[in-house]
Amino acid sequence: MERKGFFGNWGGAYIPEVLHQTFEELNDEFLRCKNDPAFWQEYVELMSTYSCRPTPLTYAENLSRHFGGARIYIKREDLNHTGAHKANNVMGQGLLVRRMGKKRVIAETGAGQHGLATATMAAKFGFACTIYMGEEDVRRQRPNVFWMEKMGATVVPVTNGSRTLKDAINEAFRDWVTNVDDTHYVFGTVCGPHPFPEMVGWFQSIIGLEAAEQILKYHGRMPVRIFACVGGGSNAMGIFKRFIPEAGVELVGVEAGGHGLATGLHATRLSGSDASPGVAQGYKTMFLQDGDGQMKETHSVAAGLDYVGVSPILSDLWEKGRVRFESATDGEVMAALDLTMKKEGIIPALESAHAFVQAFKEAPQLTPADAIIINMSGRGDKDIFTIAHAFDDPSWKDFIIKRGLEYSRNK
Amino acid sequence: MQLEQQLRRSLEKKEILLMTHIVLGYPSFEVNREVIRQMVENGVDCIEMQIPFSEPMADGPVIVRANQEAIENGTRVSDCLAFAAEMTASHDIPFLFMTYYNIVFGYGEKAFFERARECGIKGLIVPDLPPEEGESFLRLAAENEIAPILIFAPTSSDERMRVLASHGRGFIYCVARRGVTGVKSVIGAEVIEYLGRCRQATAMPLAVGFGIQDRDDVSALIGKADMAVIGSQTIRLVDEKGAAAVGPFIAGLR
DSSP states (O other): OOOTTEETTEEOOOOOGGGHHHHHHHHHHHHHHHTOHHHHHHHHHHHHHTSOOSOOEEEOHHHHHHHTSSEEEEEEGGGSGGGBTHHHHHHHHHHHHHHHTOOEEEEEESSSHHHHHHHHHHHHHTOEEEEEEEHHHHHHTHHHHHHHHHTTOEEEEEOSTTSSHHHHHHHHHHHHHHSTTTEEEOOOSSOSSTTHHHHHHHHHTHHHHHHHHHHHHHHSSOOSEEEEEOSSSHHHHHHHGGGTTOTTOEEEEEEEEETOGGGSOSBOSSSSSOOEEEEETTEEEEEOBOTTSOBOOOOOSSGGGOOSOOOHHHHHHHHTTSEEEEEEEHHHHHHHHHHHHHHHSOOBOHHHHHHHHHHHHHGGGSOTTOEEEEEEOBBSGGGHHHHHHHTTOHHHHHHHHHHHHHHHHHO | OOHHHHHHHHHTTOSSEEEEEEETTSSOHHHHHHHHHHHHHTTOOEEEEEOOOSOOTTOOHHHHHHHHHHHHTTOOHHHHHHHHHHHHHHOSSOEEEEOOHHHHHHHOHHHHHHHHHHTTOOEEEOTTOOGGGOHHHHHHHHHTTOEEEEEEOTTOOHHHHHHHHHHOOSOEEEEOSSSOTTSOOOOOHHHHHHHHHHHHHOSSOEEEESSOOSHHHHHHTBTTBSEEEEOHHHHHHHHHHOGGGHHHHHHTTO
16 A cells, blocks of 8 residues: 555655644645535636636647647647646645635745746735745746736745755745744645645646547547656646556656756756655655755756756656656757747747757657647746847847846936 | 663753754864863753754754755765764763754665664654654664654644654654744743643653743743753854853853
8 A cells, every 4th residue: 555645655745743733734625625526616617717728739730840740739838827837736726725714825936937826826815925936036037026026925035055946945834834824835836745746736637638638629539649848747747647547648758958967957857867766845756966865956947947856746657657758958948949939939938848849859750640749838928038048139138238227327 | 871861860950951953064073073062061961963954944044054054065974973973972961863854864764873873872853754754764763772853843733742752752852833943932821831731742851942042941941841952042152152152151041
């Protein structure tokens, strides 16, 4: 028998005692919701009126022709309210928080998408909201910080450790142990202590449920492969879950290759050989850590993939050989992004573009009888500063310089 | 001698015991050595030595920074174990390790316990390892006669406290309030009531930590608990006034 909260060898709830009681309550409430068909119905209703569900499955005709192999379909999570799949999890947890009667929510955020989604949910449901974000990410993702603050959230830059996602998670936990009575921690991905991996995966599974119906409608049969980027793994689990029992569907997770595996500057846990089993941030999984168990610095052009751990559910599926893992470098990501914009007029987030890279590598080896799905977890226009910077775009730079001068003159 | 017996023997002579905390390798092992010497000479009864971890989830800013700098200074787990062996050989009080579970897990639970035993360590505090996830950990602790120190929190129900106590040895570490280390705790009616519940749940000695900073805090615990834990405060003191300030500070606590 599997241990409670474990997926094979991975997962668990490694939490300080002060949180024990609140986890008991959370587990109970989650179980009640899961067993109550009316709750799922309420959730789907909310997502189809407040967000854009079901999100479309777009046939990428030009890209398919360009590669001359598989028919490429794109699941458009970018068309969710707030621009990414993160809304699925956050609105679900919002309903849960309302049922539990808590009045304040906190969250960590890397790219800012989860923070933005949480701030949005808090505004809608009337919760107080604090978002923890690594100082480095605040710098990289200024537009999201602006919107979070505009929606009434307090954004706290985290200056500990590597000043990225993992440090924001630690800081959110510190807030939670202090304010546990009235606060719920809206964990952003399928990581962390049980029941978060299962719960976030459950809310995100709406992606795959829709995609399965859509692909059968458009293509008449199941896809041969599905590609999703993997940071913590919530968009990947979201689209994969429905297809796990479909033996003919190969599931491919794409991690951040950063500057390349050989440089050490990356965030590949399952596709490389640099990670090892560990326990941190409340759960057991494959971590990028040194021989003593100290977490390493990670690197990716995409803040949302820049993380030391990975979902325990994905570690299990990796170990069992059900999901294949690959990686894409920063350079490959920019090229795939460029091609997708030019061919389809679609702007994937830097995170999502990792999945496009691998799909583009494999599409030519397949035939038009084969369909593949790329999960486009989010939209890229929120990354305008990062993307413009990465493209070293001269007219954008000129604009920023002029705007900067204008602001400093008016000071 | 086992940890609980050692503490009980000290309790025959003192109204309340003192446990202090240091972060190994911060600011250096040399300073750790001097700080420990001053602590022991001024009557500290027990010392918890924290093996630094990059993700110290339950700690507040002072100890977080100390963990981070210790690692940046190149502190390795093997250095911490060697230093512990030196301390237990030099001083006649019980020494404990405090760390996060990944350090023990990364070293290998069995190897860690065996090495800690060789180093003369009497107990182990791991705040992110609830007994539900610690089956092999608790078994190895018993086999190696190292006390697994379990933690009570104000949010723990009476029933939960009894479960925790059934797995703990040595003493129970009672966290005085919700939150992380290093923020002042007020020992008021609420804490006293909570300590009463702790006392009901176990016959083991009770240590109280998180935000115990001065003589008033320590004396407020007399009769309510058996040991006061001074954590972040001595780190702050060493940062501000150097190791030499520790002795007089400790001497002034009781």
